[in-house]
Amino acid sequence: MDEPLTIEGGHPLRGRVRISGAKNASLVIMAASVMIKGETVLENVPRIRDVEVLCGILQHLGARVAWQEDNSLCISVPENIDVETPYELAKKLRASNLLLGSLLGRKGQARICLPGGCNIGSRPMDLHLKGLSALGAEVKLEHGFVEAYTGNLSGTRVYLDFPSVGATENIMMLAALTPGQTYVENAAKEPEIVDLANFLNAAGAKVRGAGTDLIRIEGVKELRGTRYTVIPDRIEAGTFMAAAVATGGDVLVENVIPTHLYSIMAKLQETGAVIRQVNGGVRVIGPKEIMPVDVKTLPYPGFPTDMQSQMMSLLATAKGTSVIVENVFENRFQMVDEIKRMGAKVKVEGHTAVIEGVPALYGARVKATDLRAGAALAIAGLAAQGLTEIENAYYIYRGYENFKAKLQNLGAHVW
Secondary structure (H helix, E strand, O other): OOOOHHHHHHOOEEEEEEEEEHHHHHHHHHHHHHHHHHHEEEEEOOOOOHHHHHHHHHHOOOEEEEEEOOOOEEEOOOOOOOEOOOHHOOOOOOHHHHHHHHHHHHHHHEEEEEEOOOOOOOOOHHHHHHHHOOEEEEEEEEEEEEEEEEEOOOOEEEEEOOOOOHHHHHHHHHOOOOOOOOEEEEEOOOHHHHHHHHHHHHHHEEEOOEOOEEEEOOOOOOOOOOEEEEOOOHHHHHHHHHHHHHHEEEEEEEOHHHHHHHHHHHHHOOOOOEEEEEEOOEEOOOOOOOOOEEEEEOOOOOOHHHHHHHHHHHHOOOOEEEEEEEOOOOOOOOOOOHHHHOOEEEEOOOEEEEEEEOOOOOOOEEEEHHHHHHHHHHHHHHHHHHEEEEEOOHHHHHHOOOOOHHHOOOOOOOO
């Protein structure tokens, strides 16, 4: 059983923190490496639990996966790779469903365990299957697995009812090796989509328009080995920026792409924080009093759902009432009961949370319910008076590299 993370609050964060490679970009690029003939070398991949689980899945399929001395990740996939993902590993990682498009592209078939017991009727997985079917794949659901075969593949137009990131990625991967032109309309625009396109193009694909709502892919016969550097993690950057504001600190967040952070920076500035773009990063100076802010989560370039929980922790001590509307994931308010233990006043009605700022939060024993909730409870603990003990802290390590050490380097009292 993982030990809890204990935080003594009341110490403003000060100093500089270097942001690791993007979790979500790394996972999809690792999945895409299955389609490549030759060796893929990925730089700036974070050594986090989700990445290690996907390494295990790739090795189970028959790939050779190894960390190099320079901390890059080397992936080599043989011709006779297996096409079925193992349940024990896939249930730990939602991103395992991204192997659907890459295995279909490489082997012409795939048998993917439904990740994390996901209900196939949910909107995101439906769109994955709709897109792959449009390209000519035969897809069926059997006994908790998605089974897919490439029948007569050909480029086509795919319209997504919702700009799902995972569906866009799966379609891009299969379309990269599908004859003809494929157009993905109402595509997701996230930076991770652009990073996948840049990786595929570095390997010989022909992908245009990533980052807009219309992506055009011209199929090629094969993809070749390449070396590629993953973008920095905008959600990790946003998390440390929010922690700096919540604690009244002064932090230089290094190794970021500022354009990826505009929606986060705008909301933090509304709280009264001073944010300056400097060479190599973004400096965040927390205000003496946090002002209330209204937040609506939206697909990129809107405010990211992955930062909603962290904003809730920050706004718990604002001088007034804030409103958060969650438009992407309906179960993002699971942490509300936990932060209430620390004295927060939050009322949830449907997709809306109303946060009435309190003078202070107080340390308590709380439980992380998911990755971002864990990070948000850590922010609450840093800002609170007294000791906070976070159970299920392993959720945090799924997505944040060296989280404890980075906080300690900023002066946090955490162990």
